[in-house]
Each structure stands twice: as structure tokens, then as C-alpha cells.
Amino acid sequence: MAKKNTYDAESISVLEGLEAVRKRPGMYIGSVSTKGLNHLIYEIVDNAVDEHLAGYCSEIHVTLEKDGSATIADNGRGVPVDMHAKGVPAERLVYTTLHAGGKFDDSAYKTSGGLHGVGSSVVNALSVYMDVEISRDGYIHHDRYEKGNPVVELVDGLLPKLGKTRKTGTKVNFLPDGTIFEKTRFKAEDVKSRMHETAYLNPELTIVFEDLRDGKKEKITYHEPEGIIGFIQDLNGKKEKIHEPVYFKGTADGIEVEVAFQYVNEFHENILGFCNNIYNSEGGMHLTGFKTTFTTVINQYARELGILKDKDANFTGADIRNGMTAIVSIKHPDPRFEGQTKTKLDNPDAAKATSKVTGDEIVRYFDRNLETLKKVIGCAEKAAKIRKTEEKAKTNLLTKQKYSFDSNGKLANCESRDASKCEIFIVEGDSAGGSAKTARDRMYQAILPIRGKILNVEKATIDKVLANAEIKTMINAFGCGFSEGYGNDFDISKLRYDKIIIMADADVDGAHISTLLLTLFYRFMKELIDEGHVYIAMPPLYKAMPKKGEEEYLYDDKALECYRKTHEGPFTLQRYKGLGEMDAEQLWETTLNPETRILKRVEIEDARMASAVTEMLMGTEVPPRREFIYENAAEAELDV
DSSP, X not given: OOOXXXXXXXXXXXXXXXXXXXXXXXXHHSOSSHHHHHHHHHHHXXXXXXXXXXXXXXXXXXXXXXXXXXXXXXXXXXXXXXXOTXXXXXXXXXXXXTTOBGGGOTTTOSSOOSSTTHHXXXXXXXXXXXXXXXXXXXXXXXXXXXXXXEOSOOBTTBOOEEEEOSOOEEEEEEEEOTTTSSOOOOOHHHHHHHHHHHHHHOTTOEEEEEEOGXXXXXXXXXXXXXXXXXXXXXXXXXXXXXXXXXXXXXXXXXXXXXXXXXXXXXXXXXXXXXXXXXXXXXXXXXXXXXXXXXXXXXXXHHHHTTSSOTTSOOOOHHHHHTTEEEEEEEEOSSOOBSTTTTOXXXXXXXXXXXXXXXXXXXXXXXXXXXXXXXXXXXXXXXXXXXXXXXXXXXXXXXXXXXXXXXXXXXXXXXXXXXXXXXXXXXXXXXXXXHHHHHHSOTTTEEEEXXXXXXXXXXXXXXXXXXXXXXXXXXXXXHOSOOEETTEEOOOGGGOSOSEEEEEXXXXXXXXXXXXXXXXXXXXXXXXXXXXXXXXEEOOOSEEEEESXXXXXXXXXXXXXXXXXXXXXXXXXXXXXXXXGGSXXXXXXXXXXXXXXXXXXXXXXXXXXXXXXXXXXXXXXXXXXXXXXXXXXXXXXXXXX
16 A cells, blocks of 8 residues: 655644643543553554554554653654744644644544544643654754743754654653652553553554663563454463454445454453554444344354244343453544543444444354354353343342341441432441441441451352352442343442442451452442442551640551651550441541541553453462562552
8 A cells, every 4th residue: 555655744733722731631641540640651652553553653662761751762754843834843733732633634644543632742741841852854853841841942943953863753751740640650560561452453563661660671572463363362361262263354434343252161251442553441332333243143143053943032142242252443534432531432333334344254254164153152052041040040149128228237328318429338347337337427328347358259159149148238238230241230320329438457358358349349340440439448557646736647657657757746656456446436537527538449440451360369370369469569559
């Protein structure tokens, strides 16, 4: 395919200014947590990937520098540096103006994954500094910004030149602003996961990752010539595979569709959607098109083969997808997303195109591979049989309870029925539960004490999960049911509490209980986490009581260290070993009172990794769990 190199100043379109980014960063990068911090790297990388998609970039280097900054370098054409019609170098518009970029000009980019020109300027605005080197037209051009403002003087209206070069490309070094982000330490595991994923989606691209922090020199090269077939094999790892990966691709209405899938002997689905190389964590129309058509095709085959009789109901979509691992990747010339950070694709034509390609290609494949088809239908048969058995089990096990109390009388419910204002505390231990019941605001706060550690659902069969008294109590209290691999009876609209707050001791056992609860929510009530309803209470570890001055609660060892440095005079220190040591007044003041308490909302930062990490940490194999803990010990500070 012939390429027309029209990426110059005239390709840069300007829509609006940069004023609001530092005031409301969450609007542009999702959050100011580690997730948002890593997003800065992804935005610059995505611009380089767009150069690759345009046919000009083959290698990207991502480096986490010793000083906490990040450097992204590519060998693309280099950002245009010639004079723009606006009277400044085109590069200045790219890095200082929202919606300024080559992605509004079809001659420069056919498809793109970045924030339509927003990315570079947002990263610039949220950084202490950004240093840019552009190799283009035989020279290395240089620019530098501080908090979004250029600090380099132009030479005859253009960028200064550092020297001559035969290379082309863009190199960006930036240091995130600690006054904006909660933390400024990039999370290497998440960045590596994203880079590896990007390599799978672009088989001809090479990405080199380096981490130079903490005296280590980690260097990994990601190059995946097998593309998304390799991605599927990586996701399924050591799982028992039912068949070899199936791959197909096609184009419909100018939208390129690429799909790979494989079934494993497990009863949950793992389907990941991508548009223009960007992972869509909440799916979207491309996944809808794939799922609907795949379900229709399999049901048609099942009837043609006599596996489904005339009297039999069709397999459900969940039946057919149980055990499926799939990648659905599309290239769309004009994608629309729900939200700036691209979590859900919203183009109806994406569903139509994906449906058409899937319908054509999957029929062509199954007509030639009957044994694979029979294995897929066999998985659906098995899932449907188990689903019907479990539906009967649910009827017997999850009997309806009174709204105020469960069968054991543990739940002390709140008086209000306004779910938007109500919250439920899951409290470890009867003694802490008793104090919490006394201390709470009865109008809006419900207390559910649990005894000890609940069942580890990662190791348990579904019948044991449903029969567990503590789990049944929680399901009944929340009011929205639960979901698992054989169907989905979970209805978030029936949730009785806006906040579900885990309140455990600040020790190893408390952390384990919190982890068990989070595993339960993640596997069977994932929407609670996705919709932001799950929190962890942060009770204090210490109470400092000075001879002079006010008493102060200290929530961790860092706070204690800071108190020792800043407080003058003697003080007595009380160490809380557990929530049960606090009386009702202390518990209200530190942990229950919305005006003074500290809560941490639980978020899934990387849905691609979450399932695998949960399986590893809570599963039966010890060596991988031990290795993971050792590797991540340096970053083990609580970050939820």
C-alpha cells in the first residue's frame, strides 16, 4: 500500500485551549491514582503506535528513569516542527493545545488510538516538566515545558536545533506533578502488561521496556509476530485447552475486524475488546456484535446436527461462551467512546461490521473444522446442564429473608430505605460488631458482623460457595443476587446500599479477611467493584495522647513517624491491636463518622491482569504466588 507522507504543519487542526486540565485532571485521564499516573505513559505510547499504524514506526522505547520521570522514544516521522498557520511551530500546538493533532486529518492517520490530540497536551499539563526532542528533516529539534508552559526561546520563530541526524522520530521525557497525583511512582507491572499487550496487537512492532529505578536495570523486549493468537495462548497459559486457537479477520464498511478465540476446561468467559489498539474494559458495540452473532451461529449448528431438538430451548449466550477466551480487535476510522479514557466503544456500525465478519468467517471455519465445532457445542451443553442444576440449587439455598435481619439475626439494618444514602459495614468479629452497632448512625448505617475468615471462593466449588452461611448472609443483605459462570442473576439496580465497606483489623489477619471478601466480590459480584460501591475502612493504628495539646489518631507508621518529627513534648502512644479494643465513641470518631473517617474505594486498575493475579494469589499453586509476592514486595504499599 502506497503511503502519502502528508504529516506536516497543515495536518495539525486546532479546536480549543488547555485551561481546564490541571483543575480537573480526572476528566482527561480518569483519576489521579496510580491508574491515572500510568495513563500518562500510555498516551504518549499510543501516539507512537498511531505512527506505526500509519506505516512509519517500527520500534518504541519506554524507560522508567532513575529520577522518577518516564521517557518514550519512537522512530516514526517525528512531530511536525514547521510553522503552523496559527503563527507558532506545529509541535507547540500538539503539546500545548487540546484537540490539536494530526488525527483530525485523514491524510495523516487513517485510524488512531490516542485521545484525538488530547493526550500529549494533557501529559504536558500534568507534568512538572516535559522535554521533547524531534528528529526530522536532518536535525534534532528541541523544546521544553514546565507545567504545560514552554520555556525554550524560539529561533526565528522555530524550535532550536541540537544538532544534525539522519534518524527520524520523537523522544518525550516527562516528570509527573506530585501536587496533582496521589503518587508519582509508576507501577512497572501495569506498564509492562500494557506494552506486552500492545505488541500482541501489532505483530510487526517492537517495544523495548526498561526500568532503571532502585539501582536495577531491567530490560525487556516485546515482539509478538503471532499477534493475537499468541495473546490468547498467553492468557490461557497452563489451562487445559479444548482445541487450538481459532483466528479470523475481515473488513466490513471500512472497519477492520480481527478475532482469535480458544476454549479451555473452565467455566467462565474472558473476552477482551480493543479498538485501534486501545483496551475497552467495559466492552462496547464490537463485543456485542461478536457475542450475538457467535451465539446465533452455534445454536444454528446445534440444531442442524441434532444436538438441540425442536422442543429444546436455545443455548444462552453465557452457555456458549463458558470456557471461551477471546480477543476482538477492530480498527475504526472514527471511533466514539463513552468517557474520555475509552472504556466502552459506542459505535453502532462497529457491532454491524463485527457481526458481519464473524458470521461470514466463523461459518467458513466451522464448515471445514467439524471436530472443533463439536467441542465448542460440547462446552455449551455442559454449561447449560450445570446452569439448570444450579438454578434449582439457588432456589433451595437462597431462600428469601426478612429485610432487616438474616436467618441468624446478625444484620443490624439501617432505618432508611433510600439506597443512595445507605451503607453497610462488614465487620470482622462479634466484639467489633457490637461496638459498631452501638456507634453507628442507625438511620443510614447497617452493620453485618462476620466470624473469622470466610470461604476462599477461588478454591471452592459453586455449591460450597452457595452453602456458606457467611456468604449467603451477604448475598441476602445486598439484595442484588450474584453471578457466576453458568448464568447471571446479579441485578445492580436492586442493591440496597450505596457503599459496602469492609472493616477489618489493621493486621495480617485483617488484610487476609479483606482479600477473601474482595475475591468473593470480584468473582461473583464484580459490578459492585466496577460501579464503585466497594470500600475499605482505614481504622487508625495509633492514638497519640500528648501531655499538652489535642489527642490525635495516626492511621499508619508513616503518620506516626511524621508525628514524632513534628510534635514537641512528651506523649503517650496507644497501639490498637484490633477494632474490638475501641469503644463505641472511638469507633464512630475514627471509622464510622463520614465527616472524619478515611475510606479507600476499591478499583480494578488493570482488568487484563486482575483475573490472573487473583487466581494466582488465592489459588492452590504456591511457587507462582511466592514469586509474585517477592517481585512486588517493593511496591506492596496499600493502593486500592
